Each structure stands twice: as structure tokens, then as C-alpha cells.
Amino acid sequence: MTETALRLGARVGPLPGWQLATLVDAWDESPSARTLVLEVPTWPGHLAGQHLDVRLTAEDGYRAERSYSIGAGAGAGIATVVEGSGSSRAGYHPAPRSSAPPASPATPARDDPDPALSTDVPRVEITVQRVPGGEVSGYLTDPVEGFRVGYPVEVRGPVGGWFVWDPDDTDPMVAGRPVLLVAGGSGVVPLMAMVRARRAARSRVPFRLVYSVRTPDDRLYVDELTRPRAGDQGLDITVVHTRAAPLDARRGPGRLTPAELAAHGWPADLEPVCYVCGPTPFVEVVARMLLLQGHAPERIRTERFGPAGD
Numbered sequence: 001m002t003e004t005a006l007r008l009g010a011r012v013g014p015l016p017g018w019q020l021a022t023l024v025d026a027w028d029e030s031p032s033a034r035t036l037v038l039e040v041p042t043w044p045g046h047l048a049g050q051h052l053d054v055r056l057t058a059e060d061g062y063r064a065e066r067s068y069s070i071g072a073g074a075g076a077g078i079a080t081v082v083e084g085s086g087s088s089r090a091g092y093h094p095a096p097r098s099s100a101p102p103a104s105p106a107t108p109a110r111d112d113p114d115p116a117l118s119t120d121v122p123r124v125e126i127t128v129q130r131v132p133g134g135e136v137s138g139y140l141t142d143p144v145e146g147f148r149v150g151y152p153v154e155v156r157g158p159v160g161g162w163f164v165w166d167p168d169d170t171d172p173m174v175a176g177r178p179v180l181l182v183a184g185g186s187g188v189v190p191l192m193a194m195v196r197a198r199r200a201a202r203s204r205v206p207f208r209l210v211y212s213v214r215t216p217d218d219r220l221y222v223d224e225l226t227r228p229r230a231g232d233q234g235l236d237i238t239v240v241h242t243r244a245a246p247l248d249a250r251r252g253p254g255r256l257t258p259a260e261l262a263a264h265g266w267p268a269d270l271e272p273v274c275y276v277c278g279p280t281p282f283v284e285v286v287a288r289m290l291l292l293q294g295h296a297p298e299r300i301r302t303e304r305f306g307p308a309g310d
């Protein structure tokens with residue numbers, strides 16, 4: 001599939017129905033989050049910021065659907081699921097489409113990809129944070145009792161057309177504007193897709209990422225966000241820890257303040273595009289701060305992941 005076809009697919013919206021995907025690779029992104037690489041033969045492409053829906057079906061016919069942001073920009077895909085410590089619903093044990101590797105005795109740092117699976121097929125990557133007691137995230141982030149390489153899953157997407165950043169966007173509201181990304185917890189996933197899309201496009205648009213996370217252990221994409229890659233010039237990253245900070249941190253633990261957001265974001269008179277993503281209360285507080293700092297509502301784009309968290 002060409003890049004043009006992928007991008008066109010992304011622009012015409014989601015696929016009409018559910019597609020069968022296969023987990024072809026997976027690794028721990030943090031002690032409680034796992035990145036999953038899904039092969040989706042009919043994937044039409046996507047833009048940075050879009051998400052997909054995952055549907056699980058239990059043996060008794062019970063179904064559960066959840067949304068997960070795609071962690072990579074246009075073309076390549078990424079999805080992340082955040083793990084929780086709770087138990088997943090018993091019964092999601094779909095038979096592997098091909099012979100799945102045996103379960104490891106302990107959680108592996110990275111599953112071995114099944115070499116029998118094709119690499120020519122479009123892939124999307126998501127990162128899932130395990131939510132305590134979470135039905136779907138508990139299953140998706142458990143590589144032993146739950147979702148293993150070689151297993152199938154139904155997906156639908158891409159979904160979403162507002163919470164996107166496209167380096168080729170010609171809309172004067174977005175084109176060439178500085179970008180402020182504000183992430184709470186796993187809300188960093190679609191924002192990471194935007195960072196990756198900027199890098200892939202060799203864009204010079206100035207980006208600032210403010211990433212609020214509970215503890216150092218909860219950080220996602222640590223290596224990529226700590227060591228700038230070629231093409232990341234013009235990307236500034238600030239990490240704020242809310243519950244426990246590293247010993248060498250410049251600030252102690254605490255929630256993101258309006259002064260910090262103003263200092264590490266952009267002045268409103270530069271008319272940046274602001275993308276805010278994370279748990280619902282986080283998004284609402286940050287969006288309110290941005291409004292009070294003079295950012296126009298139409299320049300603040302938000303994505304709410306869930307009902308709780310900080």
C-alpha cells in the first residue's frame with residue numbers, strides 16, 4: 001500500500017466494519033503498560049492523533065469494546081494499552097489463528113514476534129495502560145494469561161478527525177503554527193504519534209510537550225523522550241511528576257500548575273494549536289488553564305481517556 005493510499009484512507013474516515021487483526025509483537029512500555037503491534041491487512045492508514053476501537057468476544061458471546069490511540073503517525077501504526085493491577089474478565093481466550101508461542105514463565109520484556117506472520121501487511125501500534133480492575137486493559141496487557149503474540153482481535157478504525165495533527169494540513173488555523181502537547185498519563189500516546197509524525201515529515205514546526213505522570217515508573221516511551229532522535233530539533237519536553245519525582249528532578253512531586261503550563265507552553269499571542277489528552281479531570285483542568293491564559297477555544301483540542309486519575 002502506498003503512502004498516498006494510506007493518507008487517503010485516513011482522510012476518508014473509519015472503515016465501515018470490524019477487521020480481524022493479529023498481535024505480531026508486544027513489549028512492556030513501563031511496569032504497567034504494554035505496547036502492542038497489530039497486523040491489520042485492510043488498514044487504510046491514519047493520521048497522528050486518531051484512535052481505533054478494539055472488540056473482544058468471550059466464549060459465552062459477551063463483548064467488550066474500548067478505544068485506544070494509535071501511537072504512530074500516518075502510515076505506520078501504534079497503539080498503547082495501559083495496564084492495571086486488577087484482574088481481567090475471565091473468558092477472553094480466543095484460539096490463536098496460528099500456533100502461538102508457549103507462555104513464558106515470567107512476563108517477558110518483549111515477546112518474540114511470530115516469524116510465520118507476514119511483515120508486508122499494514123501494522124498499527126497501540127500502547128495500553130493497565131487500569132486497576134480493568135476488564136479490557138487487564139487482558140490486553142497480560143502476555144501470559146491474556147493477549148499473546150499470534151492471537152487475533154477485532155479492530156475498527158481509524159476514528160477521529162479533530163484531535164489530529166497533520167504536517168501537510170493547509171488549514172490556516174493549524175498550518176505552521178507552534179504546537180503545544182499536554183499529556184496526562186497514558187494521554188501521551190496520541191501526542192507521541194504527533195511527535196513521530198513531525199519527525200517523519202522533517203517538519204520544523206516548533207513543538208512543546210508537557211507530560212504529567214504519577215511516578216518515574218509510569219512514564220511511557222522513556223528512551224525516545226529522553227534521548228532526542230534525528231529530526232527532533234525544535235521539540236522541547238517537560239516532565240512533571242505528581243506523586244513521586246526522581247531525586248535529581250528540578251521540582252518535587254505535585255500537580256501541574258498554571259505557572260508551569262505558562263512557562264513550558266507557548267504564549268497565547270503566538271496562537272499555537274494546543275492538544276490536551278489524558279484522564280477526564282486532567283483534561284478539563286488543563287483546558288481551563290489554557291483558556292484563562294488567553295488561548296482561544298478553537299485552538300484547544302482535547303481527548304478524554306477515562307473517568308478518573310491524576
Ligand SMILES: Cc1cc2nc3c(=O)[nH]c(=O)nc-3n(C[C@H](O)[C@H](O)[C@H](O)COP(=O)(O)OP(=O)(O)OC[C@H]3O[C@@H](n4cnc5c(N)ncnc54)[C@H](O)[C@@H]3O)c2cc1C
Nearest residue numbers: 066067068069080081082128129134135136137189305306
Ligand atoms: C478516544 C480514546 C482513546 C484512548 N486511548 C487509550 C490509550 O492509548 N491507552 C490506554 O491505555 N487507554 C486509552 N483509552 C482508555 C481505554 O479506552 C479504556 O477506557 C481503558 O483501557 C480502561 O478499560 P478497561 O476495560 O480496562 O477498564 P473498565 O473495566 O472499563 O473500568 C475499570 C475501572 O477503571 C475505571 N476506568 C475506566 N477507564 C479508565 C481510564 N481510562 N483511566 C482511569 N480509570 C478508568 C472505571 O471507572 C472502573 O472503575 C482511550 C479512551 C478513549 C475514549
